[in-house]
Amino acid sequence: MINNQPRLSIGLPVYNGENFLKEAIDSILAQTFEDFELIISDNASTDRTEEICRAYVEQDKRIRYYRNEKNEGSAPNFNRVFELSSGEYFKWTACDDLYAPDFILKCVEVLDQDPTVILCHSHVTIIDAAGEFLQNYEVKLKTDSPKRHERFHELLHKHLCYQIFGVIRTSALKKVFPLGSYGHADGILLLRLGLLGRFYEIPEYLFFARKHKQQSMSMFVPNYLLFANKNQIISPSMLPDYYAYSVWFDSANKGKIIMPHWRIFWEYLLSIWHSSLSLNEQLHCYRSMYQQSKGTEYLLLQDFLKALQIFWQNWRIGLIKS
Structure with missing residues (x-):
């Protein structure tokens, strides 16, 4: 009996990605590791995304294309490809990023050789719309620690969650909650994976993350965060707009009272409670949360003010309709 199941599944969620989609798919198809399937989920694109994807399906039997009837938001689409x-093994990829030809091969080799590693990624280079070098991403987290509370502490640092595009053990992903429909959901998912096992970062620049004006992230993440290091002091007012981020993750959040910073705090707590950490490890995690939350009281207050604003707007709309 022939086993046609690929060793690696690559999920590509996309919405209106025509500008860079061909380059992104070509980068995947050029990988020296070939035992994979590429699953594309189109979030009801209105540009040439569907045409481009269907042309690739005809060229390579490893590619499968699905199209949503409506735009479900980023998080549901990310979950769908998984x-x-x-x-x-599983890997997410964006419709505008690129990889060195041996990125996947080197990640798979690490996972094959060390069962304590559940996610493997590499150093990151930031490129522009033309694919030209901008700067190397310098936030390096010590997520290879054998101690779970130390990995938790590292993943609480402000970072851009590029590890989410590494190669991950499918068995580990199935043990954590799906990607949530709230701001920083990718960071929470990484945090939960970090409580399960070690990450390994290949000390080579094999992943090229594209920074351009059309991408969704550029609406919420200030440029300086791309080039910060984890020890740089960032004031609360300089952080991303997590309310807008929550709407991007799931369009159903628009106009709702969602309290994004309180939600992140709550998800941190759930991550600790739902893990098998010892009491001593939990105490270390709580201490890390306290250290990271100092000076963020402004953000929690901001959530209440935003909630009052939405409540007032919805109440006025209700009065007008009545």
């Missing part, structure tokens, strides 16, 4: 996967 739900459709079948490989031992």
Whole structure:
């Protein structure tokens, strides 16, 4: 009996990605590791995304294309490509990023050799719309620690969650909650994976993350965060707009009272409670949360003010309609 199940599943969620989609797919198809399936989920694009994807499906039998009837938001689409996967390993990829040809091969080799590693990624280079070098991303987290509370502490630092585009053990992803429909949901997912096992960062620049005006992230993440290091002091007012980020993750959040910073705090607590940490490890995690939350009281107050604003707007709309 022939086993047609690929070792790796690659999920590509996309919405209106025509500008860079061909380059992104070509970068995947050029990988020296070939035992994979590429699952594309189109979030009801209105540009040439569907045409481009269907042309690639005709060229390579490893590619599967799905199209949502409406734009479900980023998080549901990210979850969908994982739900459709079948490989031992899984990897998300964006419609505008690029990889060195041996990125996947080197990540798979690390995972094959060390069962304590559940996610493997590499150093990151930031490129512009033309694919030209901008700067190397310098936030390096010590997520290879054998101690779970130390990995938790590292992943609480402000970072851009590029590890989410590494190669991950499918068995580990199935043990954590799906990607949530709230701001910083990718960071929470990484935090929970970090409580399960070690990450390994290949000390080579094999992942090229594109920074351009059309991408969704540019609406919420200030440029300086791309080039910060983890020890740089960042004031609360300089952080991303997590309310807008929550709407991007799931369009159903628009106009709702969602309290994004309180939600992140709550998800941190859930991550600790739902893990098998010892009491001593939990105490270390709580201490890390306290250290990271100092000076963020402004953000929690900001949530209340935003909630009052939305409540007032919805109340006025209700009065007008009545």
